[in-house]
Amino acid sequence: DARVTQTPxxxxxxxxxxxxxxxxxxxxxxxxxxxxxxxxxxxxxxAYFRNRAPLDDSGMPKDRFSAEMPDATLATLKIQPSExxxxxxxxxxxxxxxxxxxxxxxxxxxxVV
Amino acid sequence: QKEVEQNSGPLSVPEGAIASLNCxxxxxxxxxxxxxxxxxxxxxxLIMSIYSNGDKEDGRFTAQLNKASQYVSLLIRDSQPSxxxxxxxxxxxxxxxYNKLIFGAGTRLAVHP
Numbered sequence: 001d002a003r004v005t006q007t008p009x010x011x012x013x014x015x016x017x018x019x020x021x022x023x024x025x026x027x028x029x030x031x032x033x034x035x036x037x038x039x040x041x042x043x044x045x046x047a048y049f050r051n052r053a054p055l056d057d058s059g060m061p062k063d064r065f066s067a068e069m070p071d072a073t074l075a076t077l078k079i080q081p082s083e084x085x086x087x088x089x090x091x092x093x094x095x096x097x098x099x100x101x102x103x104x105x106x107x108x109x110x111x112v113v
Numbered sequence: 114q115k116e117v118e119q120n121s122g123p124l125s126v127p128e129g130a131i132a133s134l135n136c137x138x139x140x141x142x143x144x145x146x147x148x149x150x151x152x153x154x155x156x157x158x159l160i161m162s163i164y165s166n167g168d169k170e171d172g173r174f175t176a177q178l179n180k181a182s183q184y185v186s187l188l189i190r191d192s193q194p195s196x197x198x199x200x201x202x203x204x205x206x207x208x209x210x211y212n213k214l215i216f217g218a219g220t221r222l223a224v225h226p
Contacts, residue, residue: 033214042218043157043201056213091156093214099145099164099205102214104156 002026004105006092012111018080021108023092024073031095032075033102034067038088046090049075082112116140117204119217126224132189134220136202139183143206146178146185151199151219161187192224 005024013019025032034046047057047067057067064083069075079086089109093102118137126132134148145164149157163169163176163185175188185204189196199219205212 031212035216043216045213045215048213095214098212101145101147101159101162101203103159104149107156 004092004094004103006090006105006108008108009106010109010111012113013082015083015112016081017112018078019082019086019110019112021077021090021092021110023075023077023094023105025075025092025094026096026103027073029094029096029103031102032069033093033095034075034077035091035093036088037091037107043091046077079110082110084112086110087112115217116215117202117217119200119202119220121218122221123223124220126192126222128192128194128224128226130192130224132192132196132222132224134187134189134200134202134222136185136187136204136217137183138185138202138204138206140204140206141180141183143180143183143204144212145205146176147203147205147214148174148176148185148187149201149203149216151201153198157201157216189222192222194224194226197222197224 032049035043046059052069066078089107091107093104095102148161151157161176163178169176173190177186201219202217205214
């Protein structure tokens with residue numbers, strides 16, 4: 001059963017600490033999205049990769065967030081330093097074709113205290 | 114103006130009734146349209162994709178697309194309590210030369226026995 005895998009599922013950290021979230025897209029998918037979901041803002045697009053190349057990260061706070069795809073099986077989202085306002089659920093999603101849908105991982109629930 | 118707009122609800126319908134969920138989008142160049150269902154505490158799950166004007170039926174679900182009016186809807190026939198969830202409209206269109214998948218804020222559906 002192909003699925004997007006995200007780790008960790010839950011993360012509690014102190015303000016100022018570095019947080020790294022990982023995503024394994026569905027094998028063969030060539031597009032990867034990172035979203036952040038909060039009650040107030042809904043699902044916000046943070047970054048988008050196609051064939052491992054970053055195409056858009058305009059939704060990310062550049063000073064503290066970074067997203068990379070070191071290889072086709074791993075995407076990472078890093079926050080350094082973390083702040084309480086970063087508390088949210090972070091979703092990774094992957095897709096196969098240009099016009100097609102994206103399939104979501106289980107999410108990482110981040111709490112910054 | 115938000116790129117994808119939905120009524121936040123809650124939309125309350127009795128069991129067995131038809132639930133009608135609506136979505137409008139701002140980018141006239143949008144090419145692909147999706148409906149996702151999200152249960153509380155879970156990740157979004159794809160339920161329908163539609164790419165051309167008209168209706169598309171899948172079981173109890175019907176998606177309707179009208180590109181001229183920039184409007185997409187989801188009908189759920191014979192609504193069940195298990196359909197109670199938040200329904201997210203997502204639109205994919207070319208922005209800056211590549212496809213971007215943007216979500217609406219979601220409509221919360223409550224089906225009562």
